[in-house]
Amino acid sequence: MPEAKNFRHYCRLPTAFRNFAAANGEGPATRNGPTPAGNTQNTGMLNDKLKGYICGAASGASYGLIPLFSLPLLRRGVDFDSLLFYRYLIATAVLGLITRLQGRDFTLRRGEVPFIATLGVLFALSSILMFMAFDYMPTGLISTMFFIYPILVAIIMAVAYGERITATRLLSMALAIGGIALLYLKGGQTAISPMGLVLTFGAALTYAAYIIIVNKSRVRTLRGSKIAFWSLASGTVIFFARTGFGTHLQPIPSVQGWGLVLLLAIVPTVVSCTSLVLSVRYIGSTATSILGAMEPVTAVLCGTLVFAEPMTVRIFAAIATIVGAVLLLVAGDAAGNAVGRLGNKIRNKTFKR
Numbered sequence: 525m526p527e528a529k530n531f532r533h534y535c536r537l538p539t540a541f542r543n544f545a546a547a548n549g550e551g552p553a554t555r556n557g558p559t560p561a562g563n564t565q566n567t568g569m570l571n572d573k574l575k576g577y578i579c580g581a582a583s584g585a586s587y588g589l590i591p592l593f594s595l596p597l598l599r600r601g602v603d604f605d606s607l608l609f610y611r612y613l614i615a616t617a618v619l620g621l622i623t624r625l626q627g628r629d630f631t632l633r634r635g636e637v638p639f640i641a642t643l644g645v646l647f648a649l650s651s652i653l654m655f656m657a658f659d660y661m662p663t664g665l666i667s668t669m670f671f672i673y674p675i676l677v678a679i680i681m682a683v684a685y686g687e688r689i690t691a692t693r694l695l696s697m698a699l700a701i702g703g704i705a706l707l708y709l710k711g712g713q714t715a716i717s718p719m720g721l722v723l724t725f726g727a728a729l730t731y732a733a734y735i736i737i738v739n740k741s742r743v744r745t746l747r748g749s750k751i752a753f754w755s756l757a758s759g760t761v762i763f764f765a766r767t768g769f770g771t772h773l774q775p776i777p778s779v780q781g782w783g784l785v786l787l788l789a790i791v792p793t794v795v796s797c798t799s800l801v802l803s804v805r806y807i808g809s810t811a812t813s814i815l816g817a818m819e820p821v822t823a824v825l826c827g828t829l830v831f832a833e834p835m836t837v838r839i840f841a842a843i844a845t846i847v848g849a850v851l852l853l854v855a856g857d858a859a860g861n862a863v864g865r866l867g868n869k870i871r872n873k874t875f876k877r
Contacts, residue, residue: 576806580815583800588822593788606774609763614789616756644758646734653727660720674813676732692856700817703845739809
C-alpha cells in the first residue's frame with residue numbers, strides 16, 4: 525500500500541475510534557449523594573455544561589494530533605494495520621495500569637457483557653467500513669460525508685428518545701458540515717461511487733449508534749475506564765487478526781519510533797477518548813458529536829505548523845466556519861438554559877403566591 529494512501533487512511537479514521545475510552549471520574553449520571561437546591565443546583569448545572577463543552581472540544585482537538593505522531597512512522601514504512609494494533613495495545617495497557625493503580629477492577633456483570641460486546645463490534649465495524657470506502661472514493665469526500673453522523677445522532681435521539689432538535693443546533697450542524705466540506709473538497713468533478721457512499725453511510729451510522737448506546741444504555745452507569753479497557757482490548761484483538769495474527773505485523777524501527785507510538789496511544793487515544801465520554805455524559809450525544817468538528821481543525825493546523833503545509837484562504841475560511849459552528853452551539857445552548865432557568869423562577873414565584 526503506498527505511503528501517502530496509508531497516511532490519508534490513518535488521518536481519516538472515524539471518530540468512533542476514540543469514543544471507547546472514558547473518564548476516570550464519573551459524569552453526572554453516576555454521581556451519588558443529594559442534589560443541591562436553588563442557586564447551588566443551577567451553578568452545578570452550569571459547571572457541568574461548561575465541563576462538557578471543554579471536554580468535547582478537547583476530545584476532537586487531541587484526536588486531531590494523530591498526524592503529528594503517525595506521519596514519521598508511516599514515512600519509515602510501518603503499515604497502517606501494524607501501527608493501529610500497537611496504538612490500541614498500548615492504550616489498553618495504559619488504561620489497565622491506571623485502573624489498577626486506582627484500586628479498581630475490570631469485572632463485568634452478566635447483563636453488562638452484551639452492551640460491551642456491542643460497543644466492541646461497532647468499534648471495529650465503523651473503522652472497517654471506513655477502510656473499505658477508501659478504495660472507492662477520495663478520502664476528503666469520505667471525510668465530509670462521514671460527518672453526517674451528528675445529523676443521524678440528532679434524528680435517532682429525537683425519534684427514539686424525544687430529544688428536541690433546536691434551530692441553533694441544526695444551524696451549528698450545517699455550519700460544521702459546510703466547514704469540513706470546504707476544508708477537504710477542493711473543487712473539480714469527483715465521481716461518487718454508490719458502493720463508497722453506502723460504506724461511508726454505514727460507518728457514520730455505526731458511529732452514531734455507538735455514541736447513543738454510550739449515552740442511553742446501562743453502560744452509561746459503568747465506570748468509564750472499564751468501558752474503555754474492554755472496548756480497546758476488543759479492538760486490539762480485531763486489528764491483531766487484520767495483521768494475520770502477527771504474521772504480517774511490522775516492527776517499530778527505532779526507540780524514537782516507540783516514543784511516537786506511546787504518544788499516539790496516550791494523547792489521541794486515552795486522553796481524547798476520556799474527554800469524549802465525559803462530554804457525552806455532561807452535555808449529551810448530539811452536542812458532543814457537533815464538537816467533534818474540532819478534530820480536522822487541529823489536524824490541519826498541525827500540518828501547517830509542523831509539516832509546513834500551506835495555509836490557504838479556503839482552509840482559513842473553513843476553520844473559521846467550524847469554530848463559528850462550535851461557538852454557536854455553546855452560545856445557543858447557554859441561551860436556552862438561561863431561558864429555562866428564568867421560566868422556572870417565574871413558575872416558582874407564581875406557585876408561592
